[in-house]
Amino acid sequence: MNNIFAALPDNLDAEVFETLIDSDKLTVERIVSKGHTSPQTGWYNQESNEWVIVLQGEAKLVFENAPEEHLKAGDYINIPAHTRHRVSWTTPKQETIWLAIHY
Amino acid sequence: MNNIFAALPDNLDAEVFETLIDSDKLTVERIVSKGHTSPQTGWYNQESNEWVIVLQGEAKLVFENAPEEHLKAGDYINIPAHTRHRVSWTTPKQETIWLAIHY
Numbered sequence: 632m633n634n635i636f637a638a639l640p641d642n643l644d645a646e647v648f649e650t651l652i653d654s655d656k657l658t659v660e661r662i663v664s665k666g667h668t669s670p671q672t673g674w675y676n677q678e679s680n681e682w683v684i685v686l687q688g689e690a691k692l693v694f695e696n697a698p699e700e701h702l703k704a705g706d707y708i709n710i711p712a713h714t715r716h717r718v719s720w721t722t723p724k725q726e727t728i729w730l731a732i733h734y
Numbered sequence: 735m736n737n738i739f740a741a742l743p744d745n746l747d748a749e750v751f752e753t754l755i756d757s758d759k760l761t762v763e764r765i766v767s768k769g770h771t772s773p774q775t776g777w778y779n780q781e782s783n784e785w786v787i788v789l790q791g792e793a794k795l796v797f798e799n800a801p802e803e804h805l806k807a808g809d810y811i812n813i814p815a816h817t818r819h820r821v822s823w824t825t826p827k828q829e830t831i832w833l834a835i836h837y
Contacts, residue, residue, distance in 0.1 A: 635787060636808040652785055656759040656837050659785065682755055682762065684738060705739040709755070732835065734759050
């Protein structure tokens with residue numbers, strides 16, 4: 632048993648991605664951000680679908696041709712493959728902890 | 735965008751299961767318990783793997799031939815297919831909210 636809020640990385644110079652499940656059907660990861668935006672340039676444009684939930688902290692997601700979404704603890708969203716998006720803001724005040732399912 | 739902690743069911747005579755993702759690769763569901771144990775008799779013995787996290791509340795999971803696990807907010811565990819297990823307790827004090835990934 633592990634805890635999603637525990638063992639946060641000491642070094643958050645960059646966002647930290649940790650794989651929790653890696654199977655042929657899906658990948659589940661914990662992402663820890665603190666004031667980061669991503670990707671550095673341009674948009675994410677992924678081959679697979681992504682379902683993502685913010686479990687701690689706050690973040691803003693921008694989708695091409697759509698209003699910005701402000702996610703707080705418990706907010707989740709499904710991002711179909713090839714939906715261009717980016718993380719435009721994460722709070723600098725604390726770690727933002729995401730759980731992401733790529734499928 | 736939705737929130738995992740919102741829109742809790744009014745009627746919790748039984749545990750409430752809601753599907754958040756249903757694809758050929760995986761199923762993701764929110765489970766809301768309040769004092770329930772499950773299954774009613776015997777063990778869960780599932781065809782697929784299950785990764786489960788408690789996001790609110792508390793629960794106890796029992797595995798065949800293993801000590802009981804007491805899960806609190808943020809605790810997660812992976813349950814391989816055909817691992818016999820049961821939910822032996824959930825707190826009656828508040829809703830326990832689980833996110834379960836079946837894959």
